[in-house]
Amino acid sequence: MEKRSTLWDRSRQAVVAEIVDKALELFAEQGYEATTMAQVAASAGVSQRSLFRYFGTKEDLVCGEQEALGDLLVATVEAQAPEVSTWDALRAGFTTILTASDHTPQRVLEISTLIFGNPPLRSRYSEKRLRWQRALVPVIEKRMGIESGEIPDARAMGVIATVFACVDAASELWVRHGGKADAFELYEQALAAVRG
């Protein structure tokens, strides 16, 4: 169950990477909306049906890998020492994600620009982020000394939502600065204005 036959898995990864590559290329040429899934399928040399089996939705072509990063975020936050403040723990989680990305900065900027430039894409993006937030609730509650109930605590949710909001704001500004600004610095500014 644990170990796949690695050959299939590897080729699958290769196919996925190839598809994403071609898709981003097409998006850059014609724009996201103007590109059809049929074009992506043809360009990557797979059938339309298989394309939808790899990526459930068109949006997932762009922000599909966010899925996996969520687990890393939660694990990192959970692994922070208890004496680390909630804010620092969350920050540590995000910095880990940033450095863990296996993309070049150019690629990250390209994808981010795509996301922040397309309202529906951005919507889908924040939908995924919402799942991260939900997963973080018990972790943060414990860290704040709150017993976890069925319904999240308002204080924990507020803190989590705020950090995500500031990360999002910093990301958007980073994109709008063409990647020339320091995203980390922008985040610090945003959060300082909030907590100051």
Next chain:
Amino acid sequence: MEKRSTLWDRSRQAVVAEIVDKALELFAEQGYEATTMAQVAASAGVSQRSLFRYFGTKEDLVCGEQEALGDLLVATVEAQAPEVSTWDALRAGFTTILTASDHTPQRVLEISTLIFGNPPLRSRYSEKRLRWQRALVPVIEKRMGIESGEIPDARAMGVIATVFACVDAASELWVRHGGKADAFELYEQALAAVRG
């Protein structure tokens, strides 16, 4: 240009209200996803084509009126006296929106439950909220004594995004408490945890 012949406008409003009514009824019965636009059109006695002319998208059936409330929010925040703090100004804006709703609490709860229970709907919802945030940027920048540039200031964006995040968190918790909790109180708790 300003004054429509009011008769048309009134009947239009009536049609819109009728459509929304029937739509929410169907959504409650069968669920949002399972209800087709054709059903809504038939139930409201209009053609499918006209339905799409009234509501550009299916999501707008649920969160279409949010549009208008945005202007009210911005206007209210802008109208706050300069000595009022940024946080209080934003809070004033949201309380105004809450009281300005022409729906019964039950209806608000019904709609909110629908939105927070359907990820794509919620996405669309936050997409609209994003536009509010953008509109607020210059207002908040001025209030914080920041000169407005082409690209928003990180501090202003952080504050705005945080308030929206806390309002969202409070709304979601209010829904998950079945409307039995005090949404305002939840917001205060969330924001206090952030700023404290």
Next chain:
DNA sequence: CGACAGATTGGCAGTGACTGACAGGCTGGC
């Protein structure tokens, strides 16, 4: 009252994302 201009409506056909069902092919174990 009757005709006219403008806007609204409905029907129709089409696009594009997405899905289920079915058939054939490739992989891995015997």
Next chain:
DNA sequence: GCCAGCCTGTCAGTCACTGCCAATCTGTCG
């Protein structure tokens, strides 16, 4: 070499949404 199981492609269908065109309706003016 053969069988079981997953993967893939093909096909047809659903549903949200849009452009086009004709019919209809509203208010106005002669």
